[in-house]
Amino acid sequence: xxxxxxxxxxxxxxxxxxxxxxxxxxxxxxxxxxxxxxxxxxxxxxxxxxxxxxxxxxxxxxxxxxxxxxxxxxxxxxxxxxxxxxxxxxxxxxxxxxxxxxxxxxxxxxxxxxxxxxxxxxxxxxxxxxxxxxxxxxxxxxxxxxxxxxxxxxxxxxxxxxxxxxxxxxxxxxxxxxxxxxxxxxxxxxxxxxxxxxxxxxxxxxxxxxxxxxxxxxxxxxxxxxxxxxxxxxxxxxxxxxxxxxxxxxxxxxxxxxxxxxxxxxxxxxxxxxxxxxxxxxxxxxxxxxxxxxxxxxxxxxxxxxxxxxxxxxxxxxxxxxxxxxxxxxxxxxxxxxxxxxxxxxxxxxx
Numbered sequence: 001x002x003x004x005x006x007x008x009x010x011x012x013x014x015x016x017x018x019x020x021x022x023x024x025x026x027x028x029x030x031x032x033x034x035x036x037x038x039x040x041x042x043x044x045x046x047x048x049x050x051x052x053x054x055x056x057x058x059x060x061x062x063x064x065x066x067x068x069x070x071x072x073x074x075x076x077x078x079x080x081x082x083x084x085x086x087x088x089x090x091x092x093x094x095x096x097x098x099x100x101x102x103x104x105x106x107x108x109x110x111x112x113x114x115x116x117x118x119x120x121x122x123x124x125x126x127x128x129x130x131x132x133x134x135x136x137x138x139x140x141x142x143x144x145x146x147x148x149x150x151x152x153x154x155x156x157x158x159x160x161x162x163x164x165x166x167x168x169x170x171x172x173x174x175x176x177x178x179x180x181x182x183x184x185x186x187x188x189x190x191x192x193x194x195x196x197x198x199x200x201x202x203x204x205x206x207x208x209x210x211x212x213x214x215x216x217x218x219x220x221x222x223x224x225x226x227x228x229x230x231x232x233x234x235x236x237x238x239x240x241x242x243x244x245x246x247x248x249x250x251x252x253x254x255x256x257x258x259x260x261x262x263x264x265x266x267x268x269x270x271x272x273x274x275x276x277x278x279x280x281x282x283x284x285x286x287x288x289x290x291x292x293x294x295x296x297x298x299x300x301x302x303x304x305x306x307x308x309x310x311x312x313x314x315x316x317x318x319x320x321x322x323x324x325x326x327x328x329x330x331x332x333x334x335x336x337x338x339x340x341x342x343x344x345x346x347x348x349x350x351x
Contacts, residue, residue: 136162
């Protein structure tokens, strides 16, 4: 059956079919305009765990998402599919996570990170992180070269580095739009070069990353603030406190969005840590922080970016963590955001 025939026979108002693909859509991966790369990895998380289960939880929640998008009509017909869920990545993550926890606990108890046992752990984790980055880079290039809209679904926020490296090869210069509670500008946080808290520090090493525009940041250290202030404009941060104070003083989210968009050039990579939202929407995420956005605030910003004529060249959503005892609230929020963000990103690429 052709894609056109599948569209004709598909009931977009019906119940999601569990035997079909993501969101219950009937398309093969090749037939989907948007392809998502799942990365069930959380080796260096420093607080709560469980984000490695995020991709699978989002898949399960996706069958409950209604397929009407008020901003992009009939978007489902384009197709959104999830790449194979790689068991090897999750297995490695689980094994390495135990070693990483021992390492972090030893440091917290005053051990020297240069002792032979800890050095061996750190070296092994770095090697596997490099392996992961290469896997993601090659997978992203595979789909980008097929002219797909590509997204990445974590796992923790260390996972998109390989995607960023792929984008630098494919597109040249671009800017990262980071929606997050944390600045993620730590240099090898807790001794791990590829820590989830170091993703933007590592992104700055990619020369094609012209700029990082951070939105909603509300948890950061003095070292990170100093890096922002001495970056000569390469990092522009819209702190959550400043956004809220502006709103309290009569400013509007629309005008704030305009100021954010003025900092963005044509080509944008969206990196969305789910803890950028108000934690009532993602209470089980690895490091929740009071404050943050409502879902429609984020979508409003992205809609305005698309209407401005800018292109979102790819995106990621990270740090989604299902709750205990099968609580799927976080995954439900993430799945609905994923559907609408995928549609807007695809629209920005004029596909």
